[in-house]
Amino acid sequence: xxxxxxxxxxxxxxxxxxxxxxxxxxxxxxxxxxxxxxxxxxxxxxxxxxxxxxxxxxxxxxxxxxxxxxxxxxxxxxxxxxxxxxxxxxxxxxxxxxxxxxxxxxxxxxxxxxxxxxxxxxxxxxxxxxxxxxxxxxxxxxxxxxxxxxxxxxxxxxxxxxxxxxxxxxxxxxxxxxxxxxxxxxxxxxxxxxxxxxxxxxxxxxxxxxxxxxxxxxxxxxxxxxxxxxxxxxxxxxxxxxxxxxxxxxxxxxxxxxxxxxxxxxxxxxxxxxxxxxxxxxxxxxxxxxxxxxxxxxxxxxxxxxxxxxxxxxxxxxxxxxxxxxxxxxxxxxxxxxxxxxxxxxxxxxxxxxxxxx
Amino acid sequence: xxxxxxxxxxxxxxxxxxxxxxxxxxxxxxxxxxxxxxxxxxxxxxxxxxxxxxxxxxxxxxxxxxxxxxxxxxxxxxxxxxxxxxxxxxxxxxxxxxxxxxxxxxxxxxxxxxxxxxxxxxxxxxxxxxxxxxxxxxxxxxxxxxxxxxxxxxxxxxxxxxxxxxxxxxxxxxxxxxxxxxxxxxxxxxxxxxxxxxxxxxxxxxxxxxxxxxxxxxxxxxxxxxxxxxxxxxxxxxxxxxxxxxxxxxxxxxxxxxxxxxxxxxxxxxxxxxxxxxxxxxxxxxxxxxxxxxxxxxxxxxxxxxxxxxxxxx
Numbered sequence: 001x002x003x004x005x006x007x008x009x010x011x012x013x014x015x016x017x018x019x020x021x022x023x024x025x026x027x028x029x030x031x032x033x034x035x036x037x038x039x040x041x042x043x044x045x046x047x048x049x050x051x052x053x054x055x056x057x058x059x060x061x062x063x064x065x066x067x068x069x070x071x072x073x074x075x076x077x078x079x080x081x082x083x084x085x086x087x088x089x090x091x092x093x094x095x096x097x098x099x100x101x102x103x104x105x106x107x108x109x110x111x112x113x114x115x116x117x118x119x120x121x122x123x124x125x126x127x128x129x130x131x132x133x134x135x136x137x138x139x140x141x142x143x144x145x146x147x148x149x150x151x152x153x154x155x156x157x158x159x160x161x162x163x164x165x166x167x168x169x170x171x172x173x174x175x176x177x178x179x180x181x182x183x184x185x186x187x188x189x190x191x192x193x194x195x196x197x198x199x200x201x202x203x204x205x206x207x208x209x210x211x212x213x214x215x216x217x218x219x220x221x222x223x224x225x226x227x228x229x230x231x232x233x234x235x236x237x238x239x240x241x242x243x244x245x246x247x248x249x250x251x252x253x254x255x256x257x258x259x260x261x262x263x264x265x266x267x268x269x270x271x272x273x274x275x276x277x278x279x280x281x282x283x284x285x286x287x288x289x290x291x292x293x294x295x296x297x298x299x300x301x302x303x304x305x306x307x308x309x310x311x312x313x314x315x316x317x318x319x320x321x322x323x324x325x326x327x328x329x330x331x332x333x334x335x336x337x338x339x340x341x342x343x344x345x346x347x348x349x350x351x352x353x354x355x356x357x358x
Numbered sequence: 359x360x361x362x363x364x365x366x367x368x369x370x371x372x373x374x375x376x377x378x379x380x381x382x383x384x385x386x387x388x389x390x391x392x393x394x395x396x397x398x399x400x401x402x403x404x405x406x407x408x409x410x411x412x413x414x415x416x417x418x419x420x421x422x423x424x425x426x427x428x429x430x431x432x433x434x435x436x437x438x439x440x441x442x443x444x445x446x447x448x449x450x451x452x453x454x455x456x457x458x459x460x461x462x463x464x465x466x467x468x469x470x471x472x473x474x475x476x477x478x479x480x481x482x483x484x485x486x487x488x489x490x491x492x493x494x495x496x497x498x499x500x501x502x503x504x505x506x507x508x509x510x511x512x513x514x515x516x517x518x519x520x521x522x523x524x525x526x527x528x529x530x531x532x533x534x535x536x537x538x539x540x541x542x543x544x545x546x547x548x549x550x551x552x553x554x555x556x557x558x559x560x561x562x563x564x565x566x567x568x569x570x571x572x573x574x575x576x577x578x579x580x581x582x583x584x585x586x587x588x589x590x591x592x593x594x595x596x597x598x599x600x601x602x603x604x605x606x607x608x609x610x611x612x613x614x615x616x617x618x619x620x621x622x623x624x625x626x627x628x629x630x631x632x633x634x635x636x637x638x639x640x641x642x643x644x645x646x647x648x649x650x651x652x653x654x655x656x657x658x659x660x661x662x663x664x665x666x667x668x669x670x671x672x
Binding site for chain 2 (some may be wrong): 202204308
C-alpha cells in the first residue's frame, strides 16, 4: 500500500485543493473511485466539473444529494455537483426558528448576494456540504474538490464567513434596542448608513439592514456550526491533498498554499502532481548533443523531440523538489500526462491506479 | 493586418482567461509587442502580486507605477502598476466623504457589508481606475491582466451587475460611465487566452459567447498559448541512429509522446476554429525555462508575425 492508499484507508475526509486547471476535480473523483474499490462507501463533492466528466459521473445537473454510480467495486461510490445557492438555503432553513424567519431571509436581496456572489460563499458551502455528509454517517470517506481560488485561505476561512458578517457592527446596531446607551451609538451608525446610501443607493442599504434584522437569534447556531467544522478540518480525521501540475506558476501557488495550510496547523498529507512528462534517462545535455549529431539523419525529428522533452522534464523535477522540500512529510504522487482528458469511469479507474500504485 | 494599427485600435486591452493558461505571459507579450510598434504601454495587474515584473527582470511594482522597459530607439516605454480590488474600494470611499472613517469601516467589517450589498463593486472600481487612466491618456495602450480563475466573466460583468444592484447614488453613475468605456470598440477590447487542450478550449468558447451576449465588449483575436511547434519526421525509423540502445528507447518515447500530443493539439485547434469565429494568434510553447526578457522577446516576435498574417479586421 503506498502512502496515498494509506490516506484513503485511514481518513474520513480528504480535501483536494490547488489552483484551477491542474486536474483537481479528476483527482478528487479518482480518489473516491480508489476508496470504493477497497470496499469503502465514498462520496465526492465536485464544484465545477468539465461537462464530459460530469456526464460520466451521472451528475450533469446541479444537485444537492449524492447520485450513486454503479461500477465494478465492492464499496459504494456517489457524486454530487455542489449547488451553492440551494445549500445555503438549506443551512438558513436549518438554523431558522420558524418558517417565517427563513422566508424573510431567503427573499432578501442582500441574502441573495451573500448566497450567490459573495467571494468565499462557494468555499463555505463546500465545507457545509462536507460536514453534512460526514455527519450523516452514510459515508466512510468524503472527498471534496474545492473552488479554484487564488487565496489559499478562502477554503479554511469559509466557515467563519457568516460568523464574521454577523459580528458586524451593523448587525449589532440594527438588532440592538434603541434606547439608553445604544441610542447614541445608533444615531452615529444611522448617520454612517445615510452617508452610505448616498453613495451606493438607499435600496442597497435598506436591504442590508433588513437582512441583519431578519437574522436575529440565528447567529449562535451558525457560530457553533463553524466551530465544529473547523475542528473536523483541523484534526487527523481530515487530510488536505494539494493538487498541482509541474508548471512554474501552479507550483509557485502550490508552495504558497502549503505554507498557508501549515500556518493554519492543518495537515498537508499529500501532494499530487498531475501532468508529468514521460520519464526518460537521457540527460538534457546529452539530448542536445544528440539533436546536433543526429541532425540530417532519419532520427533528427525524434532527437529534437527528446531535447524538448528532457529540457522540460528536468525543469519540472527541479520545481517539484522545491515544493516537496516545503512539505517533507507529505506523500508525493506523480501522475503522468495522459494523451486524452479523463472523461469516463474507465479513465478515472486508470487515475485511481496511478494514485495508489507502488 | 499591420500590428501597429492593431495595437492602436483601442486604448484599453483586457487580457482574460482561466487560471493556468498563461494569461500573465500573454499580457507581458502583448506589452512587449506593442512597445516594438513604438507605443507606450501601461501594464495593469489586478491580482495584488506582481507576476509580470520578474519576466522583465525588474523589481515588482506596487500601487505606484514602475518602469519595466525604458523607451528607446524603435520601441516605446513599458510601465506597470497594480490595482487591487480592495484598494480600489477603499480609495473610492475615501474620495466620497468617508476618508475619516474608512479605516474603521475596514476594521469593523462595514466595508465587507458594502461589498456584499453591491456585488461586483470592487471589480467595477478597478474598472473605474482603468477608465481614469484611459481618460488621462496614461499610455498609448493600457494592457489589463484580468483576474484569473473563474472570474474572467465576473470581472467583465461587474459594471452591469452594479448598475442593477445600486439603482441610484454615485456608484450607479460610475457603473454607467464604465459601461460606456467597455461598449466602445475604439476604447476597449478583450483578448481571451487559452491553451490547445480540450477543457480550456471548451471554457474559452463558452466565455466568448457569454462575453459577446452579456457584456457587449469587442472581442479581439484569441491567443492560444503553449502550442507545440511541428517537428517533421517523427515517424521515421530509429534503428540506425548513432547512439546507445537506452538513448534509442528514449528517442522513441519522445517521438511517440510528441506525435500524440501534437495530434491532440491539432484536433483541438481545428475544433476551436470551427466553433468560434475569431482569428487566432498562436504562441509557441517555451521549453524548460522560466520566462525572461529573451523568451518574451521571442514570443513578441511571433505575436507580431501572427498579427501581420491576420486579415484586416473591419
